[in-house]
Amino acid sequence: MVKTIHELDLKEACIQAAREVIAEQGLEGLSLRDVARKLGVSHQAPYRHYPSRNHLLAAIMQRCFEDFADCLDQGAKHHDCDALRGMGEAYMQYAAQKPLEYRLMFGTPWPEPASHPELVRHAVHAFGLLRHHLLQQLRTAHNETSDTPALLAQAELQALFIWSSLHGLASIMQANVMQHLVLSPEVPALAQPFLMGMVHTALTHGPAQDPAPHLVLSPEVPALAQPFLMGMVHTALTHGPAQDPAPQVSPQDSHED
Numbered sequence: 001m002v003k004t005i006h007e008l009d010l011k012e013a014c015i016q017a018a019r020e021v022i023a024e025q026g027l028e029g030l031s032l033r034d035v036a037r038k039l040g041v042s043h044q045a046p047y048r049h050y051p052s053r054n055h056l057l058a059a060i061m062q063r064c065f066e067d068f069a070d071c072l073d074q075g076a077k078h079h080d081c082d083a084l085r086g087m088g089e090a091y092m093q094y095a096a097q098k099p100l101e102y103r104l105m106f107g108t109p110w111p112e113p114a115s116h117p118e119l120v121r122h123a124v125h126a127f128g129l130l131r132h133h134l135l136q137q138l139r140t141a142h143n144e145t146s147d148t149p150a151l152l153a154q155a156e157l158q159a160l161f162i163w164s165s166l167h168g169l170a171s172i173m174q175a176n177v178m179q180h181l182v183l184s185p186e187v188p189a190l191a192q193p194f195l196m197g198m199v200h201t202a203l204t205h206g207p208a209q210d211p212a213p214h215l216v217l218s219p220e221v222p223a224l225a226q227p228f229l230m231g232m233v234h235t236a237l238t239h240g241p242a243q244d245p246a247p248q249v250s251p252q253d254s255h256e257d
Contacts, residue, residue: 010039010041010045010046010048010049011049013039014035014039014046014049014050014056014059015056015059015060015063017035017038017039018030018035018056018057018060019060019100020038021034021035021038022060022100022104023100027057027104027108030053030056030057031053032046032047032050032052032053032056035056054111054112054115054116055111055115055116057108057111058110058111058115058116058118058119059119060104061104061105061108061110061111061119061123062116062118062119062122064098064101064102064104064105065105065119065122065123065125065126066122067094067098067101068094068101068102068105068126069122069125069126069129071090071091071093071094072087072090072091072094072126072129072130073129074090075087075088075089075090075091075093076090076129076133078090083133083136084130084133084134084137084162084199084200084203085196085200087129087130087133088162088166088192088196088199089192089196091166091170092166092169092170092192095166095170095173095174096170096173099174102170102174103174105123106167106171107171127159127163130159130162130163131155131156131159134155134158134159134162134203135147135151135152135155137203138151138154138155139151158203161199161202161203162199162203165195165198165199166195169191169192169195173188173191178191194241197240197241198236198237198240198241199236200241201235201236201239201240201241202233202235202236
């Protein structure tokens with residue numbers, strides 16, 4: 001028997017049902033027909049709110065970015081004295097607790113961005129939270145009262161560096177790669193604090209060399225991302241983490257009595 005669902009409820013119900021379909025069948029199994037079947041409504045009902053599969057997928061991804069941004073924001077507020085560290089911990093926690101949503105945001109080809117401006121807006125907002133806190137630190141460090149083009153470009157590059165570092169670790173942990181590597185027993189547990197310490201070091205000392213000191217405007221950021229990232233990695237490796245993530249761990253501790 002075909003159900004009748006209030007229109008506002010149907011719009012939300014389609015998103016929830018679509019998530020369930022993806023969890024059960026993978027992204028390739030998502031279709032409006034399957035969503036309608038799961039809800040027990042007519043095959044045409046979801047089309048009243050989502051003209052195509054891509055529109056429904058964009059709505060799901062938008063919701064994921066909303067939740068993700070809230071998680072980052074709460075992490076920053078929870079660690080008010082070190083907002084960036086709080087955001088880093090929140091990022092890793094979100095990836096661990098919501099692997100499906102994380103993969104939808106960062107492992108799924110986006111529907112045509114021009115057709116889904118709200119998805120783009122929420123994704124940009126999540127990245128903007130990280131950039132905002134970096135700009136605050138840079139203003140203080142450089143005694144600036146406004147966001148100059150140079151500070152903005154530096155903040156965007158640093159935000160990209162942090163995001164890349166966290167995304168790399170989260171992806172490795174989601175793929176269970178660590179359990180197949182020959183690592184010391186303590187490494188998986190220490191990976192996150194060690195990474196955050198290395199990120200802190202890189203941000204404190206800056207890249208090993210300025211990738212392009214004469215380019216300071218945002219449009220150049222994509223082209224500078226790779227040399228900047230490599231410079232920051234070099235700095236982190238040269239100076240080591242900001243603090244030893246587990247100074248109490250010694251070689252003999254890695255073996256049980």
